[in-house]
Amino acid sequence: MSDAKETKANESSGTNHERRNFFKLGATALGASAMMGLIPGGIRSSAWAAGSDAPEKTEVKIGFIPLTDCAPIVVAAQMGFDKKYGIKITPSKEASWAAIRDKTVNGELDAAHVLYGLVYGVQMGIGGQQKDMSLLMTLNHNGQGITLSNQVKDKGVTSGATLKRLIDNENRDYTFAQTFPTGTHAMWLYYWLAAYGINPIKDVKTIVVPPPQMVANMRVGNMDGYCVGEPWNARAIYDKVGYTVATSQDIWTDHPEKVLGTTAEFVQKNPNTARAMIMAILDACRYIDATANRAAVAKLIAGKAYVNAPEEVIEGRFLGHYDNGNGKKWEDPNYMKFFEDGKVNFPYLSDGMWFLTQHKRWGLLKDDPDYLAIAKKINRIELYTEAATQLKIAVPKDAMRSSKLIDGIVWDAKDPKAYAAGFKIKA
Amino acid sequence: MLKVLLVDQSMKRSMPLKQALTEVGYEVVGRISDCADLNQVVAKLQPDVIVIDVDSPSRDTLEHIVVSGQDTPRPIVMFTHDGDVDKIRSATKVGVSAYVVGGLESARIRPIIDAAMARFEEFSVMKQELQSVTLKLSERKNVERAKGVLMKQKGLSESEAYNLMRKMAMDRNIKLADLAQQLVEAASLLL
Numbered sequence: 001m002s003d004a005k006e007t008k009a010n011e012s013s014g015t016n017h018e019r020r021n022f023f024k025l026g027a028t029a030l031g032a033s034a035m036m037g038l039i040p041g042g043i044r045s046s047a048w049a050a051g052s053d054a055p056e057k058t059e060v061k062i063g064f065i066p067l068t069d070c071a072p073i074v075v076a077a078q079m080g081f082d083k084k085y086g087i088k089i090t091p092s093k094e095a096s097w098a099a100i101r102d103k104t105v106n107g108e109l110d111a112a113h114v115l116y117g118l119v120y121g122v123q124m125g126i127g128g129q130q131k132d133m134s135l136l137m138t139l140n141h142n143g144q145g146i147t148l149s150n151q152v153k154d155k156g157v158t159s160g161a162t163l164k165r166l167i168d169n170e171n172r173d174y175t176f177a178q179t180f181p182t183g184t185h186a187m188w189l190y191y192w193l194a195a196y197g198i199n200p201i202k203d204v205k206t207i208v209v210p211p212p213q214m215v216a217n218m219r220v221g222n223m224d225g226y227c228v229g230e231p232w233n234a235r236a237i238y239d240k241v242g243y244t245v246a247t248s249q250d251i252w253t254d255h256p257e258k259v260l261g262t263t264a265e266f267v268q269k270n271p272n273t274a275r276a277m278i279m280a281i282l283d284a285c286r287y288i289d290a291t292a293n294r295a296a297v298a299k300l301i302a303g304k305a306y307v308n309a310p311e312e313v314i315e316g317r318f319l320g321h322y323d324n325g326n327g328k329k330w331e332d333p334n335y336m337k338f339f340e341d342g343k344v345n346f347p348y349l350s351d352g353m354w355f356l357t358q359h360k361r362w363g364l365l366k367d368d369p370d371y372l373a374i375a376k377k378i379n380r381i382e383l384y385t386e387a388a389t390q391l392k393i394a395v396p397k398d399a400m401r402s403s404k405l406i407d408g409i410v411w412d413a414k415d416p417k418a419y420a421a422g423f424k425i426k427a
Numbered sequence: 428m429l430k431v432l433l434v435d436q437s438m439k440r441s442m443p444l445k446q447a448l449t450e451v452g453y454e455v456v457g458r459i460s461d462c463a464d465l466n467q468v469v470a471k472l473q474p475d476v477i478v479i480d481v482d483s484p485s486r487d488t489l490e491h492i493v494v495s496g497q498d499t500p501r502p503i504v505m506f507t508h509d510g511d512v513d514k515i516r517s518a519t520k521v522g523v524s525a526y527v528v529g530g531l532e533s534a535r536i537r538p539i540i541d542a543a544m545a546r547f548e549e550f551s552v553m554k555q556e557l558q559s560v561t562l563k564l565s566e567r568k569n570v571e572r573a574k575g576v577l578m579k580q581k582g583l584s585e586s587e588a589y590n591l592m593r594k595m596a597m598d599r600n601i602k603l604a605d606l607a608q609q610l611v612e613a614a615s616l617l618l
Contacts, residue, residue, distance in 0.1 A: 098486035127494035180487050181494040207466045208491035210484035222464055364494065 055087050055273040062260075062277075063094045063103060063112035066307045067211060067229040068314055069140045069258045070113045071297055072338060074306050076284035084283065085276035093305065096210060097180040104262060105131045110270075111262040111277060113139060117355040119261040121182030123378055124356075126364050132264035135352065135379045136278050137345045137387075139258040139285070143317065143336025144185060144248035145233035146192055148225040149218050153243055153326060160196030160246065163225075167198060174204040177226035179211055184257055187358045188248045189227035194425040195251075195407040201362060201427045212308070215239050229257070230336065231307065231314045237325030238313050244324040249334040251406045254344075256351040267380060274380070278387035282345060286393075289339035294319050342393040347379035350400040350413035357411075357420035363427030371416035432474035433458040434465065434485060444478070461485045466492065566604035573607035576614045 062077075064070035070091075076082050077089040092109060094100050097118055103109040105122065116138070123133045148157060155170070157163045167174055176193070178185040190200040200206055204224075209217050214232050217223055219241045227248075236242040248255060260281060267274045288297050298318045302311040316323070320335035337344050352375035359365045385395050402412035411419060431453045435441040438460065445455045456472045459465075461483040469477070469492055479486060570592070577588040596606040 095482045095484040096486040098490050099482060102481070127490060178491075181491045206491070206495065208488045210487060213462070213484065217464070222466075 053272055055085070055276045056270040057110070057273045058086060059088045059090065060110040060273060060277060061090045061092050061108075063092045063100045063109040063114075064306075065094060065097065065100065065113065065211065066309075067113075067258075068231055068301065068307060068318055069143060069229055069336060069338075070306065071288050071301050072139050072260075072281045072284045073113050074301050075288055075297060076280045078300060079284065079287065081280040081283040081287070082276075085279045087273060087276045087280065089277070089280065091306075097183060101128065105129065107263075107266070110266060110273075111136070111260055113258050114261040115180055115183035115185075116256050116259050116351065117182045117184055117187055117359070118180055119259060119378060120352060120355045120374070121359065121364070123374060124359065124365060124369065126182050126359065133378055134262050134264045134267045134274075135347050136260040136262065136267075136274055137281065137347055137384050138256050138351065139260055139281070139338065139345070141254045141257060141337045141340075141344050142247070142249040142334050144188060144227065144229045144257060145244045146189060146225060146227045146246045146248075147214075147218070147233045147236045147242040148245045149221075149223065149242045150240070151221070152224050158245070158326065160192060160198075163245070164196045164198055167203060175207060175223045176200070176204055177207050177209040177214060177217065177223045177228075179208060179228055181208065182355075182359060182364060184248075184255075184355075185227040185229070186362075187355065188251050188255075189225075190362055191358070192227075192246055192251050192406065194423065195405075197425070199425050215241055218242050230317050231309045234313050234317050235309060237323065238310070243326040244322075246406075247322070247332065247334075249332065252403060253334050254337070254403070256348070256354075259347070264377075267383065271383065275383055275387050278384055279391060282339075282342070282387060282391055282393060285338040285345060289337060289344075291319075342388055342395065345384070345388070345393075346396050347381060347384055348396075348399055348401050349375040349379055349381070350402075350411070352379050353413050353416050354411055357416050360420040361423055361426045368417045368420065371413075428452065428454050429475045430454050430456045430473065432456055432468070432472055432477045434461050434463075434477060434479040434483060436461050436480065436483065441478075465489065566607070569604060569607040569611055573610040573614075576610055580614075 062073050064073050073089065073091050077091050082089040094103070094109075094112075097115060100109070100112045100114055101118060101122055104112050104114070116135075119133045119135050122128065122131050124130070148163070152163070152166065155166050157166050176189055178189045180186060186206070189206070193200045193204065198204060207223065209223070209226065211228050211232050214226050214228050215235050218226065218236060219239070225242075225245070233244050237244065248257070260277065262274065287293055295315060298315040299311050301307050302309060302314050307314060317332075317335060320332050321329075322332045322335070323329045339345065349372065353371045356365065356369055356371050356374060360368060379399075381399055388395050400413045402410060404410045409419075409422075431448055433441045433445060433455060435458075438458070441458050445458050448455050456474050457468060459468055461480065465485050465488045469489075477489060479489065573592060574585060574588045577583055577591060578585060581588070581591075583591065592606060592610070593603060596603045599606065
């Protein structure tokens, strides 16, 4: 952690800064142990517990969709990380991303495990009411995938290139499914298809199918492929209806995926609760990323109240053991990551801007938005930095990162407008 | 005439809504379970309005159909599982303002929402009534059984047993049905 960052974090929190310093001085003068004795055990670890730093709202309902990467929300609540920061998290299983969006927007949910692109879609008013949104932290990187059906496999398709050949040579309708129009899986699917010369808007038909229904729909021949989060790619192999042609980490290694999203209004009214949620979930992410804990977490989330899928289907890829269902097995170093010393969780502005460039690319946005200004508005870097600093988790110096994606094109957020316009294949 | 598609897990629940909409002159082009392939159904039936449960997993499918504009955008009306009118109103507010586009003024959709809400509320009331009837039946059964226990154990007549139970319930300030249940449970443990 750099000193510069700490200064910045303290500046933005104003009076909290003074109170904390007072607290620190007090602790030194009295002796740490005497001071600790005065504080109830549950909140000892949190310096934010004093005075008006206490959460404005102590019980929060956080929505999630049954997917492996809902783990941080479940673990934060189940393992009691929430109580450490003076809040109680109630995870609320939701049936659709549309329901997550509506309930977050109307305040029925305080926050949610949500697709990165969806938060930006709501901010931009794509397909619904516009609402100012806030992104508190990234929950995970990697761990999604693209599954192709056995029928396509039987035609000799083993890759994007061979899929392109099939589509060129055999004239019929091809259908691919994803999970939400502005979401991450739509963007991974479109990006991957386009990387192999297939226009996802013009050359194939795209549909949305709820993740738990993907496998059943593929079995009855409703689609040639789909992009979804785990465990639903592993499940296709387990049920022998398809195989994994690409993982999302093949498309973009360490790509941002789900986030903790809420409305700007909620953060404005409950900044301390928002910070407490980030801290509790950061603790959970750190816990999940420890290899020793992964199997137990897989077991926990496999339950009916959460992902509701066999533990063995979740566990393999959750531990990095990959089998593509077509004869290839490997240990993937870039499997689903939740923490990586905070590198996963920092809400990089460049990550948010990337989704806007893809929304523009595929015609969901008619005009170029002010990419940087919107990302700065949504991604709550100051709040995240305060939370991470309290937990002694390093915060990157630069809010931009640079990545090379599957087609060899580098995204560094320096010229988003040119990047969005520069793709050969677009809507 | 507006073509309406009903999507619901519970076919029983959507039946009265279909009747109501037909009576006021809408054409209900389909009434399907939410497990059906909505992509195909919407493409085939071309409904102007879709009525769907707010908690249906298929809502994302409709989102995509609407946003991608593969077919003409169409309003979606939603209703929820519980009778909380505010919740329904906020949900329909989000949904309807989101999907109403050229040609379809909200004034024409309003009656559909109203019908959906009214029918849904009726259904909720019916469900509650059914629950309370079932509960009363099981309560009565317990009272009869408890009475039998007291008659046998204490050699009381039926009316004496009943009066004793009433007095015990009053002394304890609990409902007769609850006392009966406690007696039955205690008897099953002790006897």
